[in-house]
Amino acid sequence: xxxxxxxxxxxxxxxxxxxxxxxxxxxxxxxxxxxxxxxxxxxxxxxxxxxxxxxxxxxxxxxxxxxxxxxxxxxxxxxxxxxxxxxxxxxxxxxxxxxxxxxxxxxxxxxxxxxxxxxxxxxxxxxxxxxxxxxxxxxxxxxxxxxxxxxxxxxxxxxxxxxxxxxxxxxxxxxxxxxxxxxxxxxxxxxxxxxxxxxxxxxxxxxxxxxxxxxxxxxxxxxxxxxxxxxxxxxxxxxxxxxxxxxxxxxxxxxxxxxxxxxxxxxxxxxxxxxxxxxxxxxxxxxxxxxxxxxxxxxxxxxxxxxxxxxxxxxxxxxxxxxxx
Amino acid sequence: xxxxxxxxxxxxxxxxxxxxxxxxxxxxxxxxxxxxxxxxxxxxxxxxxxxxxxxxxxxxxxxxxxxxxxxxxxxxxxxxxxxxxxxxxxxxxxxxxxxxxxxxxxxxxxxxxxxxxxxxxxxxxxxxxxxxxxxxxxxxxxxxxxxxxxxxxxxxxxxxxxxxxxxxxxxxxxxxxxxxxxxxxxxxxxxxxxxxxxxxxxxxxxxxxxxxxxxxxxxxxxxxxxxxxxxxxxxxxxxxxxxxxxxxxxxxxxxxxxxxxxxxxxxxxxxxxxxxxxxxxxxxxxxxxxxxxxxxxxxxxxxxxxxxxxxxxxxxxxxxxxxxxxxxxxxxxxxxxxxxxxxxxxxxxxxxxxxxxxxxxxxxxxxxxxxxxxxxxxxxxxxxxxxxxxxxxxxxxxxxxxxxxxxxxxxxxxxxxxxxxxxxxxxxxxxxxxxxxxxxxxxxxxxxxxxxxxxxxxxxxxxxxxxxxxxxxxxxxxxxxxxxxxxxxxxxxxxxxxxxx
Numbered sequence: 034x035x036x037x038x039x040x041x042x043x044x045x046x047x048x049x050x051x052x053x054x055x056x057x058x059x060x061x062x063x064x065x066x067x068x069x070x071x072x073x074x075x076x077x078x079x080x081x082x083x084x085x086x087x088x089x090x091x092x093x094x095x096x097x098x099x100x101x102x103x104x105x106x107x108x109x110x111x112x113x114x115x116x117x118x119x120x121x122x123x124x125x126x127x128x129x130x131x132x133x134x135x136x137x138x139x140x141x142x143x144x145x146x147x148x149x150x151x152x153x154x155x156x157x158x159x160x161x162x163x164x165x166x167x168x169x170x171x172x173x174x175x176x177x178x179x180x181x182x183x184x185x186x187x188x189x190x191x192x193x194x195x196x197x198x199x200x201x202x203x204x205x206x207x208x209x210x211x212x213x214x215x216x217x218x219x220x221x222x223x224x225x226x227x228x229x230x231x232x233x234x235x236x237x238x239x240x241x242x243x244x245x246x247x248x249x250x251x252x253x254x255x256x257x258x259x260x261x262x263x264x265x266x267x268x269x270x271x272x273x274x275x276x277x278x279x280x281x282x283x284x285x286x287x288x289x290x291x292x293x294x295x296x297x298x299x300x301x302x303x304x305x306x307x308x309x310x311x312x313x314x315x316x317x318x319x320x321x322x323x324x325x326x327x328x329x330x331x332x333x334x335x336x337x338x339x340x341x342x343x344x345x346x347x348x349x350x351x352x353x354x355x356x357x358x
Numbered sequence: 359x360x361x362x363x364x365x366x367x368x369x370x371x372x373x374x375x376x377x378x379x380x381x382x383x384x385x386x387x388x389x390x391x392x393x394x395x396x397x398x399x400x401x402x403x404x405x406x407x408x409x410x411x412x413x414x415x416x417x418x419x420x421x422x423x424x425x426x427x428x429x430x431x432x433x434x435x436x437x438x439x440x441x442x443x444x445x446x447x448x449x450x451x452x453x454x455x456x457x458x459x460x461x462x463x464x465x466x467x468x469x470x471x472x473x474x475x476x477x478x479x480x481x482x483x484x485x486x487x488x489x490x491x492x493x494x495x496x497x498x499x500x501x502x503x504x505x506x507x508x509x510x511x512x513x514x515x516x517x518x519x520x521x522x523x524x525x526x527x528x529x530x531x532x533x534x535x536x537x538x539x540x541x542x543x544x545x546x547x548x549x550x551x552x553x554x555x556x557x558x559x560x561x562x563x564x565x566x567x568x569x570x571x572x573x574x575x576x577x578x579x580x581x582x583x584x585x586x587x588x589x590x591x592x593x594x595x596x597x598x599x600x601x602x603x604x605x606x607x608x609x610x611x612x613x614x615x616x617x618x619x620x621x622x623x624x625x626x627x628x629x630x631x632x633x634x635x636x637x638x639x640x641x642x643x644x645x646x647x648x649x650x651x652x653x654x655x656x657x658x659x660x661x662x663x664x665x666x667x668x669x670x671x672x673x674x675x676x677x678x679x680x681x682x683x684x685x686x687x688x689x690x691x692x693x694x695x696x697x698x699x700x701x702x703x704x705x706x707x708x709x710x711x712x713x714x715x716x717x718x719x720x721x722x723x724x725x726x727x728x729x730x731x732x733x734x735x736x737x738x739x740x741x742x743x744x745x746x747x748x749x750x751x752x753x754x755x756x757x758x759x760x761x762x763x764x765x766x767x768x769x770x771x772x773x774x775x776x777x778x779x780x781x782x783x784x785x786x787x788x789x790x791x792x793x794x795x796x797x798x799x800x801x802x803x804x805x806x807x808x809x810x811x812x813x814x815x816x817x818x819x820x821x822x823x824x825x826x827x828x829x830x831x832x833x834x835x836x837x838x839x840x841x842x843x844x845x846x847x848x849x850x851x852x853x854x855x856x857x858x859x
Contacts, residue, residue, distance in 0.1 A: 073762065074401030074686065080693055083405060105762045107553035114553065137544065139556070186811050193544045218499070218807045221541040221799070229622055229678050233495035235811070244697075248677060252700035323695045356544055 061300050062122055065098045068290075069125035071112025073105040078126045080324070081153070081288050085126075088316045094307050097122075108192075110140050117146060121296045124150065124304075128288050129196055132344050136351050137194045144344065148296040149336040150304045153312065154321055155285035155329035158200040158261035159243040159272075163231055164253065166238075171259040171278050174238060175208040182214035188227035188236035190220035199350045200261055200284040201240040206353055207280050213355030231255055242286055244325040261285070262327070287329055289336060305332045362484075365711025368413060369719055377418040378716050382724040385425020386731070388441075390433050392566045392750075393757015395442045396426035397682040404690045412694040413709045417716040419687045420670065424717065426683075427626065427663040428472045428724050432731075435464045435655070436738050437750065439570040443561060443796050444626025444662040446789055447634040449569070450516075451647060451654035458650050461736050462594035467601075467652055468659040469728035471608045475660030476721040478612040479619075479667035483714055490620045490668075491675040497621055499807035500818045504828035505621070506801040509628045510794060512635035512835045516648075517787040524790045527781065531794025534559055535802070542806055554766040561795045563758055567771045568788055570754045572778020574747045579783075581743060594732045596652070604656035607637045615661030619668025625681045627796050629665035630658035631789075639838055667717060674698050674710060 066089075070082035079101070086099045104112035109130045116125040125147075134140035160171060168174040178185050189198045202212040218236055220226035227239040228246060232254060239246070243260060247269070250257045257272045261284035265274060275282055290308070292300070311317055312330045321328060331339055351357055368374060388399040400419050407415040430445030435452035448468065455464040482490075497505070510528060517524035537548045538558030549555040596604075611633035618629035637657040638647045647654045672678040677699030679685035691698055696706070703710055738746070758771045781788055812818035819825055 074398075074404060076689060079401075079404075080689055084693070087405075087408065103763055105557075106764060107556045110553040110556070111764065139539075139546070140553075183813065190541070192539060192541045216810070218810055219541040219803070220807070221803055226622065226678075229495060229672070229676065230498065232676070233498055235498035244692075245677075248697055248699035248701050254700050319695070320693075323692060323697075 061297075061303055062095065062097045064122055065100055066095060067119075067123045068099065068101050069112045069116050069123060070101055070103050071105065071109040071125060071127075072103065074103055077288070078109070078128070079103060082126045084317070084320050085153075085290065085311065088311050088314055088320075089307065091316065092311070092314055094310055108134055108139065110134060110142070113140075113142055113147070116291075116293050117142065119293050121292055121300045124290055124292050126288060127291050129286070129343065129347065131291075132340065132347050133194050133199070133351065136344070136348055137356060144291075144340040146294055148292040148294060148301065148333070149340055150290050150292055150301065150333050151308045152287050152289040152329050152331040152336045152339060153308070154324075154326040155287040156324070156326050157243045157266070158196060158240065158284050158286055159246050159257045160201065160204070160238060160240050160259050161231065161246045161250065161255050161257045162238050163234060163255050166256065168238070168258070170273075171204065171275070171280065172208075174258065175205065175210065178205065178215070179208065179210050182210065183216050185216060185238060186236040187215060187217050188220060188230045188239040189217050189241070190227050192221065193217065193219060193354070194351065194356055196284070196286040197240050197242065199347065199354065200286075202350050202354045203282055203284060203346075204275065204280055206350070207282060212350075212353045228255075247325060285329060288326075301333050308332075361707035361711045362715070364708045365713075365715045368708060368712035369417070369716045374414055374417055374712070374716065375719060377414050378421045378720045379723045379727075381418040381421025382425040382428075382720050383727055385422040385427075386429035386432075386724065386727060388422070389426030389429025389445070390441050391753055391757060392433060392439050392441055392570045393562055393754065394760060395562065395683070396423045397686050398760050399426070400683055400686045400690065404686075404693070407690055407694065410694070412691065412696045413712050415694055416687070416691060416696070416709065416713050417720075419690060420713060420717065421720045423669075423683050423687070424476055424663055424666045424720065425724055427476075427659075427666050428469060428728050430662070431468045431472075431655075431659055432465060432728075432735055435461060435468065436735060437570070438573055439750070440565060442626075443565065443792070444630050444665070446565070446627065446792060447630040447658035447662075448655055450634060450658075450789070451649070451651050454648065454650035455652065455655065456739065460650065461739055462732055463596040463600060463652070464655055465732045465735060466594060466729060467596045467604055467656050469725050469732070470596075471604065471611075471656040471659040472663040472728075473721050473725035474608050475612040475615060475662075475664040476667060476724075477718065478609075478660075479616040479664035480714060480717045480721070482613065482616045482664075483667055483671065483717075487671050487675055490617065491671055493617075494620050494622065494672060496822070496824060498822075499804040499811065501822065501824050501828065502621075503801055503804040503808055504819065504825055504832065505628070506797040506804070508828050508832045508835065509631055509797060510790070510801075511832045513631055513790050513793050515835050515838075516635055516638065517790065520785065520787060523784075523786045527786050527788065528790035528794045531791040532798045532802075534564070535795050535798025538799070541803055542810075552766065554762075554764055558799060559770060559795070560761050560767070561792065562761055563767055563770050564774050564795050565792055566754045566757055567774025568778035568781065568792060570750055571771060571775030572782060572788075574750055575775055575779040576782045577743065577747060579779075594729075594736065600652040603651075604653045607633075607653040607657035608660040610640075611637070611657040611661035612664045615664035616668040618661075619665030620671045622672050622678055622681075625669060626662035626665040627793065630662040631793060633657040633661035635835060639835070663721075670713070674702060674713070676700060677702075 068082045070079040072078040082101045086101050089095045089099050104115045116123055131144050135143045162168050205212050227241055230236045231239045249255045259275050260272055262274055263283045388394040399422050430441040431448035434440045434445045434448035435456050438449050438453040440446045452464050514524040539556050540547055614633050615629040638644050669681045669684050673684045679688045758767045808818050
């Protein structure tokens with residue numbers, strides 16, 4: 034009974050606060066905020082959306098209520114289509130699929146159809162082999178692929194055209210290997226499946242996100258040859274970055290958040306402020322740590338420029354990979 | 359040993375016992391409702407687990423998972439509608455038993471079978487986790503392909519007398535499973551520019567459509583014709599005779615289900631189907647299977663629960679989710695700052711053992727919950743059709759919506775309802791269709807991956823001991839029924855003792 038009383042009281046107080054404030058600040062947001070997770074509950078996008086929701090709420094950064102809605106399907110396509118028709122109280126989580134879906138001809142929408150609000154975090158890519166593999170460095174491996182592309186089976190998942198695939202394509206490209214010759218085995222179960230395949234020696238090398246292989250590497254069950262980050266990573270001091278191996282590239286696997294088209298200047302500014310604050314909270318930092326993500330915050334302006342630059346890169350990679358004819 | 363005892367101490371905290379019981383109960387409920395499976399239930403609970411102690415969270419999620427294995431067969435038995443892929447096998451004999459007025463016995467034996475399967479599997483977990491995890495690694499694309507082939511051949515061979523219809527249903531299922539983006543090439547197949555179809559057709563929609571909606575449609579056809587005579591539900595506990603028949607099948611199915619569960623991607627559907635078909639082949643009275651043989655219900659029930667325990671092994675020892683539910687659990691655990699993987703046993707043994715021990719408590723709680731529910735659930739059979747069928751349809755639509763929050767799925771649901779109706783009218787077996795959809799996609803991908811890695815040579819399918827064993831079993835499962843029939847016919851005139859020996 035006591036609890037209900039407290040609850041009622043706080044609801045009343047909240048109601049009083051919000052009605053009092055609404056009059057003096059700009060009217061945005063005037064109703065509940067909805068964050069679209071373009072995937073089923075439990076996946077990376079869902080977790081990103083729910084974390085943003087929780088941190089915005091717990092720190093009272095946003096005065097209206099924040100909800101998460103799941104719209105899975107078509108590699109984000111279904112959720113983003115949904116967002117496209119909504120007003121500025123709806124946001125959606127995104128990743129490089131926003132760019133690649135279009136480049137691969139799987140979607141008509143591009144990043145230009147939305148209002149980028151921020152890039153939030155990034156994961157890094159890793160290329161790993163089994164512990165008894167004869168290849169001790171990424172250059173050893175690439176040497177062999179150059180000699181006989183068919184001799185190296187590369188595990189990737191859950192589909193071609195994603196960051197796991199394209200990161201490897203870029204490495205091969207930079208070593209002068211024709212990416213279309215690469216012998217990819219696609220595991221549609223994704224990261225976990227390719228790691229199992231590597232540990233069972235069903236493939237020679239895997240390209241996946243770092244979090245899938247980090248623990249196995251630390252436990253000595255497989256060997257990460259290289260990571261795609263710009264500097265050596267904590268706990269993985271023994272693993273060189275691609276740049277340290279003389280392959281001049283950095284490959285982030287980023288996640289961000291965006292709004293529907295035609296958001297106003299004020300609305301964009303609102304989110305720039307709120308999200309800058311959000312990424313500074315301890316909860317956000319803890320989340321990054323738990324997921325092996327790195328801070329990659331860029332505001333709306335920077336994200337826009339970043340998208341243009343990324344689109345160009347992906348376009349080249351996809352053309353080289355032979356996926357689009 | 360210390361860690362084991364420490365784990366028990368953690369589980370026996372009242373709060374954790376509370377979560378085990380709540381999880382088991384929730385799991386039983388979602389397992390019963392078509393479409394609402396453990397994966398959905400765990401996913402919906404993720405926001406709640408945010409504030410929880412990670413150990414309690416994993417105990418809760420695991421309890422939902424195996425709780426659903428108990429619940430899944432309830433609707434199979436009562437309504438001929440499996441709650442999940444792993445409960446399909448429970449329709450084969452569970453529903454005929456209910457029609458014979460043995461619903462109470464069926465539910466009681468399946469609860470006890472689940473309990474025994476679960477507890478044996480927990481022992482398996484304790485002693486065999488590491489070697490089995492290593493065994494699972496030996497399964498490459500060719501082995502997975504052959505395992506799925508074995509499952510399909512086993513299920514087709516079950517439909518004796520209508521083998522051709524079984525093959526047709528299976529082929530239809532395989533066709534449906536090709537819808538979506540082809541992972542190996544990125545090509546869209548049969549998606550008709552509907553983005554929703556690019557990830558293929560969710561097999562749960564097919565299950566709900568063909569079984570639940572199809573069953574309701576079918577009953578509409580006959581609702582006025584036959585005055586169903588009331589089947590008295592006599593007892594809610596099984597007889598000694600039924601126990602005697604089920605005892606060995608239950609004990610044999612537990613290890614089988616457990617091992618299949620450990621293989622990432624195989625899971626409860628394949629496990630329960632394999633136990634059913636092997637029990638049928640071992641049985642002295644195979645002709646009773648499908649007509650309400652009690653061991654035909656008990657075996658898959660023991661097996662799928664054991665599989666759900668087995669599925670925790672790759673998750674906890676390697677950080678690799680072996681099923682949809684464990685994938686969601688992995689996501690939730692990462693959010694809580696726990697990363698299942700090779701280091702978990704070393705870094706956090708208390709938590710791992712707490713989970714393992716919670717499964718003992720959970721299974722005890724579940725067998726009690728489920729037996730207590732029997733008396734209540736048999737009442738469903740007394741519900742008048744005009745109340746029951748609209749209710750089923752409503753649940754079917756709700757369950758479908760929760761799968762991907764899309765209305766496109768409603769149309770698919772109705773389409774499969776109609777397909778189910780026609781299959782019933784024309785007396786096609788349904789299980790081959792559904793199972794082909796469940797395994798078809800993976801089967802094709804594994805076949806192609808195997809060939810890619812061998813540069814096109816078929817010899818890869820004969821290259822390991824596991825492959826050859828699977829091939830032999832597949833051949834046996836197809837021809838055994840035929841051979842045994844011949845053998846029986848021939849010896850019918852002769853010595854009857856020889857057969858039973």
